[in-house]
Amino acid sequence: MNSVWWSVARASGIVAWILMSLSVLWGVLLSTRVLRPADNPVWLRAVHRSLASSALILTALHIVALLLDPYLAAAGFDFASAATPFASPYEPFAVALGTIAVYLLLTVALSSLAIRALPHRVWKGIHYLTYAIVALVSFHAALAGSDAGKPWYVMISTAALVITVIAALTRRLVGTVSASRTVRPSRPDERIRVVVAGRTQLADGVVGLRLMAPGRTLPTWASGAHVTVYLPNGLERQYSLCGDPAIRDSYEIAVALGENPGPGSRWIHERLAIGDSIEIGRPRNNFRLHAASSYLFVAGGIGITPIASMLASVPAGRDWSLVYLGRSRRAMPFADELERRYPGRVTVYARDEHEGRYPIVAQAAAVSAEVYACGPGSLIDELAGAVPSARLHVERFVPIAAGRGKAARPLEVSLVDGRNFRVPANRSILDVLEKAGVQTSGSxxxxxxxxxxxxxIDGRPLHLDSVRDDADKDESAVIYPCVSRALTPTLVLDPDI
Ligand code: FES
Incomplete structure (x- = not known):
């Protein structure tokens, strides 16, 4: 009679095989951007990681169960013979295929853990080993599995084979197409002429503007997006969209003067009137709302603007709450409206109404919800020090002080078209490329x-921007060259993202 360990080994091996095949397929769908043409959100990548880690865990269980099986032990199968290809007394060739597959699997797993330390090209090259792993595992299962030939086993083998063939075909067909076209449909710096159709005093020092493009609908956007406003005096400023993403004929922004108003916000407050025409950029989004079962939104002052549109986008049935902090309720736009619309979910904490500070950092650290925060740098820094980065999503108004005080080093930048540039220590990569006539965007x-x-494409960036999480940038292999530099002497970049 088969031992229980033999059954565990068979079950875990088969499930690991299926999960590996699904993980390869999912990885191909991500890399070819079949799932999302513009960008792969975190949850799609999390599914890939979960499939791969589950395959790894079940592979480990498969090996342990084989080592504990009394029949194999009696045949002389032990750790040394399992770890050394072709040394197994039982099915040496078939076991060797499995052993080599495990080594390759560990190499891929370690390269993923070290993704930030490896050049993207190296990491990607190692990831291609997953095709070899699935092939080795398939032959290993067909030759060593005691169930080979049984109808259910043939069905599972066929399913794994079909999944792998679909992955390979997708890589071949879609991958080639996406490599030859721009991944994003257009560079988002296209300008749109709009008129100021409404102007409202939302709170003390905060005006709301409704912008319309006469005769046309505006580009779609998702909550968390912002637009660049190009003012007639040559200034460019970014403002979060705070209306309802479902409304296609107008955008709403809120402009705060704050304690130290910038020239752009001052100009808007003092000069921009209903009927005036200005240009804006297409919406960009560095602060997307990802799927989660519960959310804690934290807004500080004018940081409520991207959060306000997120509240309208949270799917029904999700658990969420908002803590909205500010100096004075009179200067906090949307405070009363949000309390009225979402009773029981919104806490407005104005400092002039309470003694002491609201314990938002402790609250955010204690809950298990995804935390979305926008507000002053000090608030974001405190949250970043207490909330695990995996569940903290922030948008900053002002840049973090990354790299400040450190001497920049010159570097070489190569573009995918073969052009090379020397970037001196005192100039940004963006500046050098722009002056050389390379088509770039920058606001x-x-x-x-x-x-x-x-x-x-190659090299290790030194991220000095405040756009998004460093791990996120490394995983997406992107750099923001207006401030960021390199950890390696050379970077190879593709400006046409
Ligand atoms: S120009 Fe704004 S992030 Fe580089």
Whole structure:
């Protein structure tokens, strides 16, 4: 009679095989951007990681169960013979295929853990080993599995084979197409002429503007997006869209003067009137709302603007709450409206109404919800120090002080078209490329807006921007060259992202 360990080994081996095949297929769908043409959100990548880690865990269980099986032990199968290809007394060739597959699997897993330390090209090359792994595992299962030939086993083998063939075909067909076209449908710095159709005093020092493009609908956007406003005096400023993404004929933004108003916001407050015409950029989004079962939204002052549109986008049935902090309720736009619309979910904490500070950092650290925060740098820094980065999503108005005080080093930048540039220590990559006539985008030039994003083909970027999480940028292989530099002497970039 088969031992229980033999059954565990068979079950875990088969499930690991299926999960590996699904993980390869999912990885191909991500890399070819079949699932999302513009960008792969975190949850899609999390599915890929979960499939791969589950396959790894079940592979480990498969090996342990084989080592514990009394029949194999009696045949002389032990750890040394399992770890050394062709040394197994039982089915040496078939076991060797499995052993080599495990080594390759560990190499892929370790390269994924070290993704930030490896050049993207190296990481990608190692990832291609997954095709070899699935092939080795398939032959291993066909030759060593005691169930080979049984109808259910043939069905599972066929399913794994079909999944792998679909992955390979997708890579071949779609991958080639996406490599030859721009991944994003158009560079988002296309300008749109709009008129100011409404102007409202939302709170003390905060005006709301409704912008319309006469005779046309405006580009779609998702909550968390912002637009660049190009003012007639030559200034460019970014403002979050705070209306309802479902409304296609107008955008709403809120402009705060704050304690130290910038020239752009001051100009809007003092000069921009209903009927005036200005240009804006297409919406960009560095602060997307990802799927989760519960959310804690934290807004500080004018940081409520992207959060306000997120509240309208949270799917029904999700658990969420908002903590909205500010100096005075009179200067907090949407405070009363949000309390009225979402009773029981919204906490407005104005400092002039309460003693002491609201314990938002402790609350955010204690809950298990995804935390979305927008507000002053000090608030974001405190949250970043207490909330695990995996569940903290932030948008900053002002750049973080990354790299400040450190001497920049010159570097070489190569573009995918073969052109090479020397970037001196005192100039940004974006500046050098622009002056050389390379077609680029760039708005804030402070590493905040994300408009200058470029793809990193090789080399390790030194991220000095505040656009998104460093791990996220490394995983997407992007750099914001208006401020960021390199950890390696050379970077190979593709400006046409
Ligand atoms: S220009 Fe804004 S992030 Fe680079």
């Amino acid at each position: 804030c030039r402070r590493g905040v807006c994300g408009s200058c994003e470029m793809r990193v």
